[in-house]
Amino acid sequence: MNIHQYYPVDVVNGPGTRCTLFVAGCEHECPGCYNQRTWRLNSGVPFTIEMEEQLINDLNDRRIPRQGLSLSGGDPLHPANVPDVLRLVRRVRRACPGKDIWLWTGYTLAELSEAQRKVVAELDVLVDGKFIQALKDAKLIWRGSSNQVIHYLRKAD
Numbered sequence: 001m002n003i004h005q006y007y008p009v010d011v012v013n014g015p016g017t018r019c020t021l022f023v024a025g026c027e028h029e030c031p032g033c034y035n036q037r038t039w040r041l042n043s044g045v046p047f048t049i050e051m052e053e054q055l056i057n058d059l060n061d062r063r064i065p066r067q068g069l070s071l072s073g074g075d076p077l078h079p080a081n082v083p084d085v086l087r088l089v090r091r092v093r094r095a096c097p098g099k100d101i102w103l104w105t106g107y108t109l110a111e112l113s114e115a116q117r118k119v120v121a122e123l124d125v126l127v128d129g130k131f132i133q134a135l136k137d138a139k140l141i142w143r144g145s146s147n148q149v150i151h152y153l154r155k156a157d
């Protein structure tokens with residue numbers, strides 16, 4: 001899997017202070033997409049094991065407490081990204097107890113494949129749906145257009 005950006009301390013993409021990873025690859029081609037340079041799967045740089053170790057260490061760093069991990073892009077549920085994202089979210093679940101995981105995808109929850117649903121099973125929150133320019137609303141929080149839905153998948157611990 002390739003990524004475009006990793007923010008070890010982020011207060012914009014999700015609630016609280018977070019680690020945020022923007023992956024490469026998206027097949028939705030939404031008009032007005034804010035991040036077109038992430039569409040190609042081979043854009044960006046490879047997500048290495050060293051980066052993964054850093055991410056785990058950052059999530060567990062007590063000097064700057066993180067609420068959790070945000071996965072965006074691109075699309076973390078692009079079929080080509082699913083195996084690596086599944087491995088990553090399962091590792092975060094094991095190695096970073098108490099941290100929440102948010103994920104943004106252009107697919108809707110209803111249309112996800114079995115493989116994509118395995119990732120969703122590890123999430124706290126899924127924000128789904130394409131960005132639709134006609135439904136854009138700057139007042140919305142955590143989403144760009146009003147068709148997108150914030151699915152809270154787990155009760156608070």
Ligand code: SF4
Pocket residue numbers: 026027028029030032033034035036038073074075105106129130131
């Ligand atoms: S799903 Fe997101 S990254 Fe993909 S084209 Fe739409 S707005 Fe852009």
